[in-house]
Amino acid sequence: MNNTPKLYPLKFTPILKEKVWGGRKLATHLHKRGEGLLGESWEISGVRGAISEVSNGALKGKEITKLLIQYKEEIVGATIYKNFGNEFPLLFKFIDARETLSVQLHPNETLAKERHDSFGKTEMWYIMEAEPDADLILGFNKPMDLDTYTKELSENNLAAILHHEKVQKGDSFFIAPGTVHAIGAGVVLAEIQQTSDITYRIYDWDRPDINGKLRQLHIEEALDAIDYDKPDAKLSYSKEKDARVQLKSTPYFEVNTLQLTQDFIPDLSTISSFVVYMCVEGNTELHSEGFSEKLIKGETILVPASIRNIHFKTKGAKLLEIYIP
Template structure:
C-alpha cells in the first residue's frame, strides 16, 4: 500500500556561476560558502539535478521516483496524460552579481527536434534589485534577422536591446524565442518549463579564470528568434490582500500573487499540483497530517491529491504556480 502524499519540501540544488554572488546565502540562508552562487534550483527533474525530499515520510526520496509512482495523484490526471513522467516545471531563485549573457531559448518544437527537451517559456519576479539594476527583455525597435545579424557582427547588439530598470515586485513574462538577460544586482524568482537549453548570443567579452570565453550559439540561435514579438512582456497584476491575484496564464503554467496578512483556507480546484514560492515573510502550510513553514527564498509543492490546506501567516508574499 502506498503512503499518502503530503506537501513536499526539497533540498535546494545550488549552482555556482561566473556571474553569481552571495545574496542567496545572505538573504535566503542557502547552504554555500561560494561567492559565486548564481542559482538555487528549488524543484527540478532535469537529469543529473533531481530534487530530493527533505520532510516527512518521503525524506531522501526524489521527485522523479515519486512522479513515476504516484503519477496523476502527484501532478494531476490531465497533466500526467500530457506530460507522463516528465515533470513540467523547473523552479529557481537567481542572484546576478554580474550581467548574465544575452540569450534566448527554443520553443517546444525546436527543442524537441534538436535536444529532445521541452522548450523554455519563463517568467521572472524581481525580489530585490540594487540601485539602477536592469533587465534586458526584447528589442527597443522593430527587428528582423538581417538587422540583428548586422549589429551582432559589429558588436553593437546593446544598441537595439530593450533595457528596463527594475525594483522589487516587477514581473516579466519571457516567451521562447525572446532575447533577454538578467542584469547585475538583480535577485529574482524564476518559473520556467523544465528545460536547461540556452542559446547564448553575447557574453560581454568576458573570460573565466583560465582566460577562456564561454561558448556562444549564434549559428543555431538565429532559427530560434521570434523577431515579431510585441512589447507585452511587463506583467501588470493586482495586489489585493489574501486572494490569488492572476499574474500570468499561458499554456505552460499559471502564476498568481498572494499577499497574506491573515490565515487563508485554500481548496485546490485545479487538476494540478500547486507550488508556493515564498518571496517575502514566512507562512505555515497546514494540510491534514502535515505542518511545514516556508520562509523567504523557500518553496513547497502541494500534490494534486491534497485538496484542502491552510496558509497561515500575518505577513507573507507568495507566488502560487500550477499547470
C-alpha cells in the same frame, strides 16, 4: 499490507549552481547553505543530472522522478501524468545576479523538439529584490528583423542595440520563447519555467567562466529562433491583499500571487494539478490534514494533486502560487 507513505506537502533540497555572475544573496538573504558565487538555487527540478530530492517528512531523500513512478497522478494530477509521464514538467529557481547574465534566448516547442528532442522554454520572473538602477535586458531598442540583426552582429554592435528596462521589487515579467533577454546586475528573482535547459547564448560580455574559459555562443542557432518583434514582457497585476491575484496564465503554467496579511485558505477544488508555493517575502506556515510545514522567504513547497485542503497561518507573507491549468 501497504507500507507506502501517504503524500503530504513536499519540500526539496535546493540544488545550488555556482556561476561567474552569481553572488552571496542566495545564502545571506534566502537562507541557502552554500559557498562561493551562487547564481541559482534549483528549488524543484526534474532536469536530467539535477533531480530534486525530498528534504522533509517520511519521503526524505526520495528523488522526484522516483516519486512520480511510485505515486503517478497522485503527485501531479491525472492529465499531467498522462501528458508527461515520469518527467516533472516545470522547473522552479531563485536567481541572484551580482553581475549581468549572458544575453540569451530559448527556442520554442517546435525548434526544441526538432533540434534537441526537448521541451521549449517558456518562463517568467518575479523580482524579489532590486538594487537602485537595476535592470533587465528585454529585446532590442529599435525595430529589428533578421537582416538588421545580422548586420549589427557583423559590426560587433550587439550590446548597443539591446533594450534595458529598469526594475523594482514586485515587478513581474513573462519571457516568451525567442525573446532576447538577460537578468541585470543587482537583481534577485524567482523563476518559473518549463523543464528545459536549452539556451542559445548570443553575447556574454567577453567574460570568462568560473574555469577561466569563454563560454560557447550559439550565434547561428539563434538566428531563426529569435523573435525580432518588441516583447510585451512586463505584467500588470492587482495589489489586492488576502486574495488570489493572477499574474500570468499560459498553456504551460498559471502563476498567481498571494499577498497575505492574515491566515488564508486557498481554494484548490478546481485545480487538477500539483500546486507549488514559492515564498518571496515574509513567512508562513502551511497546514494540511494534520501536517504542518514552515515556509520562509526563499523556500518552496509542492502540494501534491491528491491534497486539496490546505491553509496558511501567517501575519505577513507573499507567495507565488503555480500550477498547470
